Structures are given as C-alpha cells and as structure tokens.
C-alpha cells in the first residue's frame with residue numbers, strides 16, 4: 001500500500017503516511033506555461049492499493065486530483081481510495097431554484113469515476129454522501145478538535161447555530177465541559193445575525209466550533225456576542241479554514257483562530273490524520289475479514 005499526496009494536501013498526506021506506517025509515493029506536479037497541470041507518479045505502484053489524498057479546492061486542485069487518478073489507473077494500481085479532506089462545492093447540495101446545478105453531486109460523480117472508495121472529512125451536509133455510488137467513509141475531526149481544546153484549557157464549547165451543535169457536543173465531551181449553541185440567521189453571503197441568548201460565560205475561556213470558516217462573518221459575530229456577555233477569551237476552531245477575503249481581519253475579535261489540516265495554512269494546528277487512519281484501518285480490516 002502507498003499514499004499519494006496531491007499539492008493541496010502535502011502535509012496531511014505525509015502525516016497520514018507516518019500515522020499508518022505506509023510509504024509516501026514520489027510524485028511530480030508542475031504547471032505548463034499556460035497553467036495546465038502536469039502529473040507524474042515516480043514510484044512503480046502497479047498492483048498496489050493506493051490512498052490518494054487531495055483537497056479539491058480551489059478548482060485547479062480538483063483537476064490535479066483527476067490527473068493523479070488517471071496516472072494511477074494508467075499504472076494499473078489495484079485499488080484507489082480517494083481521500084478528499086476538504087470537498088469544494090459541497091454547499092450546493094440540492095436545487096434551490098429551478099435551473100441550478102447541484103455542484104456537490106456533480107463533483108461526486110466525477111471523483112468516484114476513478115475511485116473504489118472515497119473518504120471525506122466533516123462534510124457540511126451528509127446529503128452529499130448519498131451522491132456517491134462507491135463506498136464513502138465519513139470522518140469526523142471533532143474528537144481531534146476536542147483534544148486540542150482540552151489542552152488549551154477551554155471551559156465551554158459553543159456552536160454558532162443549531163446545525164453545528166452535535167459537533168460542539170462531541171468536542172465538549174472530549175474536553176469534559178459544557179456546550180451550547182447560538183441562533184444564527186444568514187443575512188447575505190458574508191454577514192449573519194446572531195439572536196441574543198444569555199449564556200453563563202462570564203470569566204470563561206470559550207471556544208466557538210464550526211465546520212467551515214469562510215468569510216469569518218459567523219465566528220466574528222458569535223465572538224462579539226460572547227465577549228459582550230463577559231467571556232474572558234474566545235478562541236475559534238474549525239475543521240475547514242478557507243479564510244476568504246478579509247476573514248482574518250474580521251476574526252481579530254477572537255483571541256486565537258485554529259483550523260484542521262484539511263486546508264493547509266498557518267492556522268492548521270490540528271491534524272485529522274489520526275482520525276482518517278482510525279476509520280481507514282477499520283474499513284480495510286472489514287474488507288479483508
């Protein structure tokens with residue numbers, strides 16, 4: 001078995017290889033002058049099971065994933081397990097207005113064409129999982145986030161909306177602290193309103209946990225509210241840190257901001273490699289049983 005990492009997931013593929021005790025294959029990825037990608041796998045992987053790790057954001061990383069899959073098939077590998085740590089286009093998971101593309105489904109159809117199994121991490125909506133016809137393993141980063149928050153000495157975990165409360169609960173269980181949620185209403189793409197809610201956070205170190213930070217609007221608004229209620233410090237933690245536009249500026253209201261390594265940046269302090277390893281190992285042992 002080998003792990004192959006795309007350029008969007010270099011650190012995570014190396015971490016997963018180390019976690020699993022599996023070799024990381026050598027790969028050459030470069031761009032032609034016009035921007036087209038060139039991909040070549042340098043190790044001979046014929047007949048091997050391969051775990052391919054590549055986040056599919058931005059678009060060029062998606063194309064790169066397809067080229068790596070093609071190179072693996074060309075090399076006649078045995079099985080391709082495609083790990084997509086952050087799945088771009090997941091948010092449009094149904095038709096809201098007639099005529100729209102269901103981008104989450106469109107991506108699923110293309111990704112699974114050259115995959116025997118797909119591994120996803122904290123997808124925004126589990127509806128997406130139904131768009132795959134190959135087996136899908138859905139990994140949660142929340143225990144890893146919980147361990148991180150425990151080491152940080154967090155005393156309360158808050159979800160910015162009801163949809164995220166189960167994630168906050170899992171993290172809080174690991175920390176051994178209370179959790180709660182706020183009531184978020186989206187105003188537009190980058191602004192939200194959070195209904196006032198009295199929480200007993202006075203003097204506490206509080207963490208806001210969400211699946212995605214994009215514009216930072218959700219977390220910034222929630223953090224402002226928690227601070228106005230007397231929280232001593234507010235740290236923001238998410239699985240997928242997109243940090244679009246001026247997100248980091250908006251997030252200055254937080255005392256610290258951390259993300260997992262599904263999207264690699266200097267904020268990626270928490271690795272999902274152990275969680276992926278755990279799920280993959282269980283899956284592979286069921287296959288060989």
Ligand code: R5P
Nearest residue numbers: 210212213214215216217218
């Ligand atoms: C939405 O329901 C998600 O869970 C996140 O809360 C959202 O994607 C965050 O986006 P932003 O950072 O732009 O507020």
